[in-house]
Amino acid sequence: DGGITQSPKYLFRKEGQNVTLSCEQNLNHDAMYWYRQDPGQGLRLIYYSQIVNDFQKGDIAEGYSVSREKKESFPLTVTSAQKNPTAFYLCASSILQGYGPYEQYFGPGTRLTVT
Amino acid sequence: GQQVMQIPQYQHVQEGEDFTTYCNSSTTLSNIQWYKQRPGGHPVFLIQLVKSGEVKKQKRLTFQFGEAKKNSSLHITATQTTDVGTYFCAGPGGNTGKLIFGQGTTLQVKP
Numbered sequence: 001d002g003g004i005t006q007s008p009k010y011l012f013r014k015e016g017q018n019v020t021l022s023c024e025q026n027l028n029h030d031a032m033y034w035y036r037q038d039p040g041q042g043l044r045l046i047y048y049s050q051i052v053n054d055f056q057k058g059d060i061a062e063g064y065s066v067s068r069e070k071k072e073s074f075p076l077t078v079t080s081a082q083k084n085p086t087a088f089y090l091c092a093s094s095i096l097q098g099y100g101p102y103e104q105y106f107g108p109g110t111r112l113t114v115t
Numbered sequence: 116g117q118q119v120m121q122i123p124q125y126q127h128v129q130e131g132e133d134f135t136t137y138c139n140s141s142t143t144l145s146n147i148q149w150y151k152q153r154p155g156g157h158p159v160f161l162i163q164l165v166k167s168g169e170v171k172k173q174k175r176l177t178f179q180f181g182e183a184k185k186n187s188s189l190h191i192t193a194t195q196t197t198d199v200g201t202y203f204c205a206g207p208g209g210n211t212g213k214l215i216f217g218q219g220t221t222l223q224v225k226p
Contacts, residue, residue, distance in 0.1 A: 031212045040124075042203060042218040043158070050212060058213070090157055094212060101212045103148060103160040 003027065004107035006091050011112045013085075021076045021110045023091035030096040032074035033104065036060060037088040046089075049074055050096055078112065085114045117142050119206050121217035129225050134191040136220035138204035145207055147180055147187045148214065153200045161189075161202075194224045 004025045013019045025032065031050050035043040045058030049068040063082025068074050074093075078085045088111050092104040118141040128134050138147065146165045150158040162171055164180035164187060171178045175198075177190045191198055201221045205214040 033213065035216075040221070042121075043216040045208075045213060048211070048213050056211070092158075096212045101146075101148075101207050101214055103163060104158075104214065106157040106159070109157050 004091060004093055004105055006089075006107035006110050008110060009108065011110055013112070013114050015114055016080045017114075018077055018079050019085075019112065019114075021078065021089055021091075021112070023074045023076065023107060025072050025074075025091075025093045025105070025107075027093055027105060028071070029093035029105070030071070031094045032068065033092045033094075034058070034064075034066065034074070034076045035090045035092065037090060037109075043090065046076065078114075085112060087112060117206070117208060117215055119204060119215045119217040121204055121220055123220055124218060125221050125223070127223045127225065128194050130196060131193050134194050134198070134222055136189050136202050136204075136222075138187045138189075138217050140185045140206050143184050145184075147184075148205045149178060149187075149189055150203045150205065150216075151200050152203065152219070156200075158203060191222075194222070196224050196226055198222060199224050 007022045033048040034046040044060050046064050047066040049055035065077045090109045091107040094102045094104045120139045148163045149161040152158045167184050168182045169180040175192045179188045201219040203216050203219045205216045208215045
């Protein structure tokens, strides 16, 4: 079964702790993305990566970090510097060739609650 | 910077009524995509429009891309309870493959 997996589905953390959200895809997609969604809000881009070992900041990168050591994996770390980390986090991937962009495939998301 | 705006933010309809959501971009778009997110779920790609004035249909859903390629609409005929969710439009954010999403329109259908 091809797709994107995110784990865990729900995550609870205490304020001041760093937390890493997992995102894995077996679609052989070059590009991967992290979005944040708040209740009643659209999707805001945190980071994206077009190739292994390279990534770019999105619109709201402050307080977050990522790595792309393997094509299929793009973990997101929510650091203690993120002022309001409680949100729904969505990972997505897409092909990246020619004149895009192409449709993005989303994972099921991780709901992070920080208290 | 580039912005993609959607209206309305929320829409409540009686089952069987029609529904339309509108998407407007601050810049000309090379293409536009539409996604649907069911309550508690994740966005799922519906369609991509590329040509000026393009109209595409998927059963009761009709998607249009404006002549100037700065606006788009999604129209649902005779809504059903299965249409409930949030509909997002998204345009390209430069030549990087990333998308700029609109705020979304949340549709609720009363049976």
